[in-house]
Amino acid sequence: MVSPAFDRTHRRGLVGLLAACVVGTLGVAAPALAATPGSGTVSGTSTTTSWTAGPFAAPNVTGATGAVTCQPQLCDDFALHVATPTGYGDTHQLTVKVGWANAAADFDVYLLDGTGAVVASSASSADPEVIVVPPTSGDYTVRVVPYAPLGESVTGTATLTDLPANPAPSTATPPTFSQYGAPQSFARAHDAGEPSIGSSHRTGSTFYQALYDTYKATWDDSVTPSKVTWSDVSATPAKGCATGGSTSLDPIGFTDPTTGRVFESQLAGKTSLMCYSDDEGASWSPSQGGGLNSGVDHQTVGGGRHSPNGIGALPTSSYANAVYYCSQDIADANCASSHDGGVTFGPAVPMYSLLDCGGLHGHVKVAPNDGTVYVPNKSCGGNQAVAVSEDGGTTWSVRKDPASTAGDSDPSVGIGAKGTVYMGYQAADGTPRVAVSRDKGKTWTDDQNVGAALGIHNTVFPAVVAGDDDRASFAFIGTTTPGNYQDAATFKGEWHLYVSTTYDGGKSWVTVDTTPTDPVQRGSICTGGTTCGNDRNLLDFMDATVDRTGRVEVGYADGCTGACAQGGGAQNFDAYATVARQQSGNTLYAAFDAQPNLTPTALSMAKTGGLYAATATVANTGNAPASGVATRLLVDGVNVATSAPLALPAGSSSVVKFPGVRLGKGTHTVVVVADPDGHVKESNEADNRRQIQVTR
Known part of the structure; x- marks a missing residue:
């Protein structure tokens, strides 16, 4: 069986097929031209340098294995010096771009540090290939490897740019x-790479x-x-x-x-x-x-x-x-x-x-x-x-x-x-x-x-x-x-x-x-x-x-x-x-969405002196917190008082006390309503009232 990884290599193989056709047309590969200029510097005061190289007629075969060996006349090295002050990387980045005219061609780009280690690479089919790294001071090599050059020359730029502005992260509760x-018994349980x-x-x-x-x-x-x-x-x-x-x-x-x-x-x-x-x-x-x-x-x-x-x-x-x-x-x-x-x-x-x-x-x-x-x-x-x-x-x-x-x-x-x-x-x-x-x-x-x-x-x-x-x-x-x-x-x-x-x-x-x-x-x-x-x-x-x-x-x-x-x-x-x-x-x-549910679970009225004072317990029986929860007291259908808004976490309750009112002789209907103006979206909007009868 061919590995599912076939797709990635096959893409490169298709481009390579096009390259082979062109090389066959051109005949023997001509020597690549060295970078012009061969080196450059970017700094906080001089933020851009550029160069050209080519034309490249034959592919560098080491690119087929992901290597970055610079075979003679089959790649290009540009010496890049970066000089930035301390803290510059907090707000800036180094962007290296290498592009070419014919989009059917394909080049890979590698950034090497002073020891020759690869710091970053861009080896896709993009045109231009782009590398973005922190602008750390030092000496680097930008290596361009022709994968499918098609006789193309390349243009490279190294630029110090501002880091893109980013909005503040969401304040929503993370899921x-x-x-x-x-199950381990499944045949391909450990063969699920894609x-x-x-x-x-x-x-x-x-x-x-x-x-x-x-x-x-x-x-x-x-x-x-x-x-x-x-x-x-x-x-x-x-x-x-x-x-x-x-x-x-x-x-x-x-x-x-x-x-x-x-x-x-x-x-x-x-x-x-x-x-x-x-x-x-x-x-x-x-x-x-x-x-x-x-x-x-x-x-x-x-x-x-x-x-x-x-x-x-x-x-x-x-x-x-x-x-x-x-x-x-x-x-x-x-x-x-x-x-x-x-x-x-x-x-x-x-x-x-x-x-x-x-x-x-x-x-x-x-x-x-x-x-x-x-x-x-x-x-x-x-x-x-x-x-x-x-x-x-x-x-x-x-x-x-x-x-x-x-x-x-x-x-x-x-x-x-x-x-x-x-x-x-x-x-x-x-x-x-x-x-x-x-x-x-x-x-x-x-x-x-x-x-x-x-x-x-x-x-x-x-x-x-x-x-x-x-x-x-x-x-x-x-x-x-x-x-x-x-x-x-x-x-x-x-x-x-x-x-x-x-x-x-x-x-x-x-x-x-x-x-x-x-x-x-x-x-x-x-x-x-x-x-x-x-x-x-x-x-x-x-x-x-x-x-x-x-x-x-x-x-x-x-x-x-x-x-x-x-x-x-x-x-x-x-x-x-x-x-x-x-x-x-x-x-x-x-x-x-999880929602709160506000309901009065208790209501009583007691006489104090010549006044009758109501006390209610309001509970949040839902699965989400509620804020700005007001409770209203009505006597015989008349709005008597509304409590100050409060917060109720899910599963919690709070006692709300209302100022005393005068009641005439007879039986009176006393009602409390949680969230009377409907400011809180609830899982059940039908259980927000509680009612009692009080006789004087």
Whole structure:
């Protein structure tokens, strides 16, 4: 079997194929021209230096193994001196950019310190390649390695820039999460390097794809933390999926939340071996697997409501939603749509070419309000971007976030109920950033670092989900250790699973470490595909979903188990199928928020002198605190007094005393009303009154 890591190396191989064709045309490789000038300095008073080099005719073959050896005439070194005062790095950063004219070419950039150690690298398919690091004084080498030069020259710049301003983090109460590992008896429980996860909103079941296997989790939320029951519901020949459980170049799972249909796709070149289930894995049916002219790599499957625009907008079967199969090919990436629930697919349509974006892309997502389709990409002209179709996959547009920088991990998008798009990504400096679009990716706002408050320096595997239009969560694996996180020899960071959540439409985010005592990985995480060698337990992505009550669920591979996790032992390079599931706090659906409930539990009236004074006990029987709680006293329907507002934590009560009133002879109706003007949103608005009869 070919490893699921095939996708990353295959992308480089495709570019290499183009390079080989060009080199064959040019003949013998010509010597590369040295950098002009050969050195430069940046400082607090002179913040930019630039250079050019080339043309480069032949690739440096050491780049195929992730090495940075500068073979004679096949790479370029630029000597960079950085001179900054103490504290300069608190508000500034060093940005190195290397670009070229022909977007089909591919160069890699490495920043070496004075000892020759790699400080940072940018070895994707981005143009320009960008490195962002702290502006520490010293002597450096900027090494440009031609991976697929196509006869191109390069232009480099090193600039000291201001750190991007970041808004204050959210003051919302952070949600909490519990971790659930698949049973050890499951065949692929420790072979889940590229997991997918989905939730059926019809039944509440969760489905986790671990290579060939599909695992079902059902939840008992009557206790905290929730209890889980696992079952192996994998697609097999015995269950009707003739191609199940045998071979794969890449695994992908998708669960349609509204219909409950579960898909499992195993890459097989220019299609996939795909099956689907409508009974939660009890039986499976075969699918065409993808459309004609689909790509050979890095497939993604998703779906949602049909777009009212475009060809074939209406379903051709009783299945309610459209299904999309998107993948990478040699010179482009394309997407095929299905209007019969994924049974068959139309021809694949190009989303972009390698002149627009790098080949690899993130997971396809469909807007729940209007069927707009989004496929995110980490490198489109040096920016993160989304390929967008507003007509059911008939035509596509690439829409960039101009404030972003290209990274090494696929970005991810989540789409809110009314179409707000949240894009989470790994920036060039390794930090986790997220941006928001309210016009289908045409413009972006609120681009910010959601890991700054926790000191997160490096990030991999973004996964974003949304619920209500103003609520979304961004999951990622991160570490507070700075430096080159792909350096297996020297990087010693400890990685954890983080989830950042917004409740105000992306203006602010609250970030929580969901595995504070149980690291997901120790040491490096390589995102360079099969060039990583043994440093390759976690592959290219993870996934996240939202259940029917708005709880966030993250499907990830735990790479550090046993003694590695509990005893601080050496990294054991596991890939254990694990779900992080939200346990407390507001979810992504406001309708399920914990709410207070205000009710008067006691009321009495006593005579003191010639006056009658009322005393009431007001309780908060709900699951959330309440503030500004006033209580009003009425006698025979007349408003007599209103108490000063007070705060009531969940489960607490308070005694409220009212000033005495005069009562005439006879029987009087005395009423107290908690929150009489309806300022507090409650789980039960019908139990706010208490009434007694008083006779004088």
